[in-house]
Amino acid sequence: MPVYATTEELNATMYELWTAIKQDPDMGPKLLQSKMIAQFHYREPDGRITVDCSDGTEMKIYTGECAVKPVVEMFMKSDVAHEFWLGKIGIPVAILTGKIVSKGPVNQALALLPVIKPAFDLYPAIYSKHCSSAVAAK
């Protein structure tokens, strides 16, 4: 059974997580500096989040369809995203085993990884807040 029951749960969790990253005094400015536009496509359930740092002044976060053209796109099952944010699966193994598809300049995506690492600690609480199965499991 997928860890997210619905697209709404998934999008709400990811939106809050990226908002926390945006507001973090360390992670937020570093991401803005990258000027990266990254889009994450999830399936089972479907979901999409776009993180736009392109203007260097404000990180914009969009869920669902959006008109912004991403520089880097990552495609994965929602369960893989969950494992990633829990620190249970590394990007290298996920790529080698075909669990993550990366489109665009991979090096730019990799540059973000060390920056967002502190968000691993924030994820479990945000996930529990939005995800019905996590609440039920308590």
Next chain:
Amino acid sequence: MNPFVFHSPTKVTFGEGASWTAAEVAKDFGATKTFIVTDAILMKTGILKPIIESFEENSYCLFTDVPSDSDVDTVDKAAAIAREFGANCVLAIGGGSVIDTAKVVNICLSLGGPLLDYQGLNNLSDRLGPLICIPTTAGTGSEVSMVAMVKNHKEGKKLLFGSRFLAPDAAILDPTLLLSLPPKLTAATGLDAITHGIESFSAVISSSPFTDAMCMEALKMLFENLPRATANGADMEARSATLIASAMAGVAFTNSGVGIVHALAHATGATFGTHHGLANSILLPHCMNFNMDSIANRYALISRYLNFSSSTNDNDAAAALIKAVSDISAQVGLPTRLRDCGIPVLDKRQLDELAFLASTDPAIMFNPKESSAQDIIGIYERAY
């Protein structure tokens, strides 16, 4: 044990003169029109003649304009010619640049659309047309790998393509094509293969018993035969062994990844144009020293297998392997310092840029030890 997926889809044929069967191999894949990708220098040597003559007239189209540092313009030009010809098979004959170019041409030819749409990892959704590779160096492993890299000189960027669908359908290993390879190139490409073997074996998060076995045997063959192949280019046994070992190391690294040596060599190559194998050979012992506290046990396994040490102490055995790496580089006549490769002294800003390039290179994902920018600069300075 690590969970792993192991792909080895390339049919490998080895033999003296095996390349002369290229037309038959193409026919086996149903090819009626083969697009042959190579470079002008190889054409001039005449060694490609029997391969090309194995094709019937009008069944092939020859593209010889691949530069040593191929880029998207070359790919676009070649793909346009291949489309015009109606090619349904691509044959690459050459070193890493030629083979990588042919792989990317095959993407354009098979899938169409803008090339940038396919940049990335696992980003090809469909099988490509048949691709046959005949390497003329023993080092890159590109003839069996699932990756290709081409530069975009105009934008100063490199494009990485990685997918199981990029693996060539066939690799023909013909040692007679290497007999005239100059000693320096033999040595540098051979050290590239040694680096693949050591880094793939060291990739503890992604290696598997399959890749380990390939690495061990490849390294044994390379350490035993590279000095011979470099000293005497006509030594067919040594040429054969290094060619086979290079492909084996290629199968290993394409399944388990490489590491910090390749990340730094890519950064050095992108900044100064340093030959990839040469940069690897200089950086390898310094990077191994950096990784020692994380992976001495793995280095020790290689060291004992290759009889560089019989010590039961992992650090001692690993140190013997690092010494053997330095020794073989010196033995085959390669410079051991980056400053001897025409690289100028770098200021702090340049060092920071180099470290950033290396730290965001995909190869570094697989290194057994995490590295900070300062760590990378430290390695570079020790290698300088």
